[in-house]
Amino acid sequence: MAKGQVTRQTILERAVAVSSVTGLEKLTIGQLADDLKLSKSGLFAHFKSKEALQLAVLDQATDRFTELVVRPALKEPRGEPRVRALFERWMAWSRNTILPGGCLFVTASVEFDDQPGAVHDFLVRAQQDWVDLIATTARFAVEAGHFRTNLDGKRFAQELYGILLANYHFTRLLADPAAESRTRTAFEHLVARSRAV
Amino acid sequence: MAKGQVTRQTILERAVAVSSVTGLEKLTIGQLADDLKLSKSGLFAHFKSKEALQLAVLDQATDRFTELVVRPALKEPRGEPRVRALFERWMAWSRNTILPGGCLFVTASVEFDDQPGAVHDFLVRAQQDWVDLIATTARFAVEAGHFRTNLDGKRFAQELYGILLANYHFTRLLADPAAESRTRTAFEHLVARSRAV
DNA sequence: GCAGTACACGAACGATCGTGCTAATATCGG
């Protein structure tokens, strides 16, 4: 790998970590350059615009998400085991165990939901893909005979998403130590009433 | 009311509307002054600092929320009717019907969950109060015999919060037209399995 | 009508933002 690619990668890793705490908008080129002991213009040359940097950060984060959440879950057999794996990995991701400051996509989604542009479009596509994956995973569980046949995959996905968003909210802002336990209970109930009778 | 209080109120109303779209951080004094055809310094003099402006905006938004969501719901009789009223008003609030750009508190919570300061503290207190109110309302429904006696109010609150956060996410970012219908279904299911047997 | 206060304005400040330029330096194939 060429030298430029190495530093570019270093920059991106730091940028993902920073922006998962502060958000994508107050990720600033000068600050990032200082952190990495680079010159502002030297760092800038790698991306040519701030929007391109933001997109690269999202791309990097998406890769990490796929690697750490999606791919391991897809190794589980279709059906309830895979649904559970997805949930567990997702929880670990949105905790600060993997990245500091929680989930970058939650922050970015709120920041850009009203702000048109390439970043917004990227986010919509990524989130849409993720929701579709959850829905498909739920439908596989139907095919496997684990979940009831009249289950709506999309509805399952939206409810699961809500459970994790609530977990995020109660854990991060309210710092409620009982939140995660309630989240797991809610998930168990969702699975229970999705099961085949 | 003195002249100053009038303009201050005008400023705040506009500021609440703007920041519910853009968030509290990119609510900028210069831009706000231009919108209202005031000088930057003249507007600034009303608040003496940006943080004070942000706090005033949150305070104003809290008042509106109390007036438009909480108070009407409290007029309903304790029990399931009040729970339903809370849900309906909350939905209307987080839609763009009342404020443009959705719920200011969701945006602000994500923006400030990792950023210490007076704004963060205000948000934590306000959201805590709101969650407590939901939990209490659920417990009233238990007392009224509508909900089962072993219902955990806090857990009910967290689940309801998740349902609305998912609605927010799917409606705003993903612009999914079926989201609200799924939200209502999820709410009905939550109520149904909270009911007394 | 006058004094005193409340209010708004304009100009300017230091800082920081993203973004160009140009020059120096590091890397690497031949």
Place this chain on the structure above:
DNA sequence: CCGATATTAGCACGATCGTTCGTGTACTGC
């Protein structure tokens, strides 16, 4: 080892940020 190229630094720019200060103006109580 050299020359081409890729990579970084230095500097400056216009814009915008929050904030301060001095000045004018409108309003109010006496």
